[in-house]
Amino acid sequence: MTDSKIKLQMSDAIRQKLKEKHDISEEQVQACFLNRERGYLFDDREEHKTEPPTRWFIAEDDTGKLIKVCFIYFPEDRAFEIKTAYPPNETEIEIYKIAPQRASP
Numbered sequence: 716m717t718d719s720k721i722k723l724q725m726s727d728a729i730r731q732k733l734k735e736k737h738d739i740s741e742e743q744v745q746a747c748f749l750n751r752e753r754g755y756l757f758d759d760r761e762e763h764k765t766e767p768p769t770r771w772f773i774a775e776d777d778t779g780k781l782i783k784v785c786f787i788y789f790p791e792d793r794a795f796e797i798k799t800a801y802p803p804n805e806t807e808i809e810i811y812k813i814a815p816q817r818a819s820p
Contacts, residue, residue, distance in 0.1 A: 723797055725796070725797040732799070733801075743782060747800070748795070753772065756811065769786070781803060782803070785799045
């Protein structure tokens, strides 16, 4: 793994959903990880709790499209399992701007 490449894991079903429902490719998700300027937030809503915990962030892809990326980090593999990615709504953008953040998984 190089510094310019993040190890992403994504099921075929998620890959298809991102493309068909949100018009987002795996390459765009990859770019968001590399372009991220702020830390990660945890999704602590009961219906979204996972082990390890689900984290999320908002960043631009290489074309400037703003995308919210939700993922689970697996430290033993140094891999990010993508749960979903989509254009964020205004509430999510505001939460991300003001919430305290963690710099790394």
